[in-house]
Amino acid sequence: MTAPDFTALFLTLRLAFVATVILLVIGTPLAWWLARTRTKVKPVVEALVALPLVLPPTVLGFYLLILLSPQTAIGSFWLSVTGSTLTFSFAGLVLASVLYSLPFMVQPLQSAFETIARKPMELAASLGASPWDAFVSVALPASARGFVTAIVLTFAHTLGEFGIVLMVGGNIPDRTRVISIAVYENVEQLNYAQAHSLSLILLALSFSVLLFVYIFNKRFPVHVG
Amino acid sequence: MYAFISTLLRPAAFVLCIIAYGSAQAETANVAVASNFRPAMERLEAKFEAETTHDLSVSYGATGQIFAQVRHGAPYDVVLAADAERPALLVTGSASPLPAQTYALGRLALWSPRLGSVDAASLSPSELRFLAIANESLAPYGLAAIDVLRSLGLLEPFETKLVRGSNVAQAFVFVQTGNAELGFVALSQILSLPKDRQGAYWLVPSEHYQPIRQDAVLLERGKDNPAAHAFFTFLFSEPARAIIKDAGYDLP
Structure with missing residues (x-):
């Protein structure tokens, strides 16, 4: 592996980590709300969350390219606040990844939350626990499996992101040239050996991450209710 | 059950016969074209199909992708690349019976x-x-x-x-x-x-960069296809060259 390839690998891990942390913060309340709400707009929100599963990443990338351009309100606002653009930047890739991996965080969490019965939560409340207290001491431990699944899937899915990054990244070393782009470039240049070593790393990484989830879920079954 | 399947299959067989008959009548060449050449190619295709009995089926893509596809047996008869390097590789790799020819110079x-x-x-x-x-x-x-x-x-x-x-x-x-x-x-x-x-x-004045030679090759698969030959000849004819020049290319 060459130095640029290491840079790409490291950048990819950093991107997946940051996106996962942000999604954990946004996804948890969203999933909780979806699991509890009785509002009529719930299916609409669920459909929006699931959209990145079915949309080609190039569609998302194309919209982001237009939406985040400095010509638009969002793009120019970001530019005036931070001094750099959203497209062709690490921040832009994080934003894209958050959108792209949203269902991978929200869906496992939502189904974990849905299995928590109302009874224990009401019981905690009747014992004088605040909603937050009840959430932390009852709901969180009961949905540990859901959290592990959500976090790991989000991380792994972000590792493999390609289409959006290709559209809004601009292939800048150390900022937006992630591992999937590096593989693509190596294949196109007929550097098959280099493409192989990078692909193998990504394959091994993704497999071990998924293996971890399945082993974890088997070994620590969580009893709910 | 058998009768049911046979009722289903009979129209299908009929359609297949028609397709087989149709393709024996009109010659079609599969052409893979570098995406930068698309606007010119669309005009060339229209003119070629209007002036001959042949049909073209055109796929657009990046030259590198087209090259990889040809190597793995993609059914193309003619390739119009965005460079000279990859067509040359196809010729030396004996995917093509004829030398590559420059059809346009990119600007x-x-x-x-x-x-x-x-x-x-x-x-x-x-x-x-x-x-x-x-x-x-x-x-x-x-x-x-x-x-x-x-x-x-x-x-x-x-x-x-x-x-x-x-x-x-x-x-x-x-x-x-x-x-x-x-x-x-x-x-x-x-x-x-x-x-x-x-x-x-x-x-940009051309002295600032190496010429962007865009080469075309007739592939092994197209060597017995009259439509592929006709298109390859047409590509270097005066009317085609006028279209190419008008679309923003220099001519070799």
Whole structure:
């Protein structure tokens, strides 16, 4: 592996980590709300969350390219606040990844939350626990499996992101040239050996991450209710 | 059950017969074309099909992808590449019975759809946030853009400002959507836009970069296909050359 390839690998891990942390913060309340709400707009929100599963990443990338351009309100606002653009930047890739991996965080969490019965939560409340207290001491431990699944899937899915990054990244070393782009470039240049070593790393990484989830879920079954 | 299946199959067999009969009558050539040549190709295709009995089935893609597809047995008869290097590889790799021929010379332009005028002086590293180019390791237009920057002594100041599309079409999109203020694109791309959206461009003098030779090859698969031969001959005829020139290319 060459130095640029290491840079790409490291950048990819950093991107997946940051996106996962942000999604954990946004996804948890969203999933909780979806699991509890009785509002009529719930299916609409669920459909929006699931959209990145079915949309080609190039569609998302194309919209982001237009939406985040400095010509638009969002793009120019970001530019005036931070001094750099959203497209062709690490921040832009994080934003894209958050959108792209949203269902991978929200869906496992939502189904974990849905299995928590109302009874224990009401019981905690009747014992004088605040909603937050009840959430932390009852709901969180009961949905540990859901959290592990959500976090790991989000991380792994972000590792493999390609289409959006290709559209809004601009292939800048150390900022937006992630591992999937590096593989693509190596294949196109007929550097098959280099493409192989990078692909193998990504394959091994993704497999071990998924293996971890399945082993974890088997070994620590969580009893709910 | 048997009767049911047979009722289903009978019309299907009939349709298959018609398809087989139809394809024996009209010759079709499968042509793979580098995406930068699309506007010209569409006009060439229309003219060719109007003047002959043959049909063309055209696929557009990046030259590198087309090359990989041909190597893995893609059913193309003719390839119109964006460079000379890959067609040469196809010829030496005996995927083609004939030598490659240059059908067009690409012309590089520095383009902005928004500025009133663009020239060499527009390449000011302090004023530009991003300069879009095609990835020089994947695309000949990217290589030419790097040549130009180097020849103007601007490669180093622009090092951190370059954003690379995987091909020249993507570099074009970066500029068109306003994400990059300027970009090195193909003249043919600019000319394919409606007049009022062409913006301003600087046609880079050809001494600043190695010629972008776009070569065509007739592949082994197409050597017995009359439609492929006819199209290959047509591509180098005077009417075709006029279309190619008009679309923003130089002629060999």
